Each structure stands twice: as structure tokens, then as C-alpha cells.
Amino acid sequence: MIHMPVEVDEIAVPFLHRSEVENRAREVLKRHNLTTVPIDPVLLANREGIKVNNAKFSDDNLVGMIVKSGDDVTILVNYDDPPFRKRFTIAHELGHHFLHLMRDGEYVDKEANLFRQQLDGDQETSPSRRREIQANMFASSLLMPEDEVRRYWQERPSIDELAKIFKVSKEAMGYRVASLGLE
Numbered sequence: 001m002i003h004m005p006v007e008v009d010e011i012a013v014p015f016l017h018r019s020e021v022e023n024r025a026r027e028v029l030k031r032h033n034l035t036t037v038p039i040d041p042v043l044l045a046n047r048e049g050i051k052v053n054n055a056k057f058s059d060d061n062l063v064g065m066i067v068k069s070g071d072d073v074t075i076l077v078n079y080d081d082p083p084f085r086k087r088f089t090i091a092h093e094l095g096h097h098f099l100h101l102m103r104d105g106e107y108v109d110k111e112a113n114l115f116r117q118q119l120d121g122d123q124e125t126s127p128s129r130r131r132e133i134q135a136n137m138f139a140s141s142l143l144m145p146e147d148e149v150r151r152y153w154q155e156r157p158s159i160d161e162l163a164k165i166f167k168v169s170k171e172a173m174g175y176r177v178a179s180l181g182l183e
Contacts, residue, residue, distance in 0.1 A: 018137055021099070021137040022146060025138050025141035025145070028044070028098055028142065029142065029145060037148050037166050038087075038143070038168075039166075041087055041094060042090060044142075045075060045094060048073075048097070049071070050073045050075055050094075051072075051074045052077065052090055054086075055077065056078075056080075057078060063077070063078050063089050064089035064090070066097060077089045077090055084167060084168055084169045087143060091138070091143050092136055093135070094142065095135030096131070099131075099134050100134075140172065143167075144173065144176045149162065149166075149176055149182070150180065152166075159174045159177055
């Protein structure tokens with residue numbers, strides 16, 4: 001079957017504050033009894049019936065995509081990306097799955113540092129940009145659950161150490177620590 005790209009700006013995107021995205025990630029982790037870090041996004045995807053595959057993309061800027069056709073959902077991640085990047089990409093694509101109630105089609109994600117951008121108070125953001133920022137906030141919340149980051153930070157206030165424990169990049173952990181007001 002040929003999948004037609006979804007025109008993401010056509011689909012309404014709810015305005016979700018960071019706290020709402022955090023709560024949704026927390027609910028997903030609780031529902032699947034994923035309480036031990038590092039969180040395994042592939043295990044979560046599999047429990048949701050979502051296939052995860054490595055892919056070689058013809059566009060070097062592509063990092064991942066999620067494709068839905070009926071009940072079949074597949075996440076593709078860039079084969080050449082390092083493991084930490086793949087984990088974040090899978091969690092990001094899961095964010096689209098859990099936050100954006102996809103219809104048949106696909107979301108294609110190009111590399112971007114949207115996780116540094118905020119939504120709170122900025123409802124003028126385009127729907128596609130809002131969707132990407134929300135998916136990145138979800139990925140951050142999923143891979144680095146707030147309670148666990150706070151607990152580990154009390155024991156070892158080191159971004160480098162926490163990045164290793166949570167199996168994320170130092171940059172992602174640095175942003176997470178800062179966004180939680182721990183630094």
C-alpha cells in the first residue's frame with residue numbers, strides 16, 4: 001500500500017502545556033508498568049503493537065517517521081544514527097502516536113532541536129511546529145521521567161552521569177535538568 005504524507009498543517013493540534021504532556025507520558029509509563037530507568041522505547045512501542053525498524057532514508061536530514069495504515073503502525077529510525085539519537089527519535093514518534101491521534105498517513109521528521117523551544121504561552125505557533133515541539137517534550141518526559149530525574153539528581157548532581165544512567169545524550173539531559181529547574 002502506498003502511504004500518502006499527511007498534510008500536518010491541516011490537522012488541528014490541541015494546545016498542550018508542558019504539564020499536560022508530562023502527565024500523558026507519566027500515564028503511558030504507568031499503564032505499561034515501565035518504572036525502571038533507562039526506559040526502553042522499543043519495548044513500549046512493541047507493547048502498543050507498533051513495529052520499530054531501522055531504515056536507510058534517501059534524505060540525509062531524515063531522522064525518523066511514523067506510518068499508520070489502519071491498525072498497522074510502524075516507526076522507522078535512521079539506521080546511521082547513534083543509539084541515543086535512535087532512542088529519542090523512537091520516543092518522539094511515540095509522542096505523535098500518543099498525543100496526536102493520527103489518521104492513516106505518516107509524519108516525517110527532519111532533524112531539529114525543537115526540544116529547546118517552549119510552547120507555554122505561545123499559541124501562535126503553526127500546527128506542524130507545535131506538533132513537533134509537543135512530540136519532543138513527550139520524548140523527554142518519557143525517557144527522563146521527572147520523578148526519576150529529580151531522585152537521581154539528589155544523589156548524583158551530574159548531567160554526564162545522569163545521561164549515562166538514562167541512556168540519553170548529554171544535551172538532552174542538560175535541557176531536561178534545566179527545564180525541571182534543578183540547575
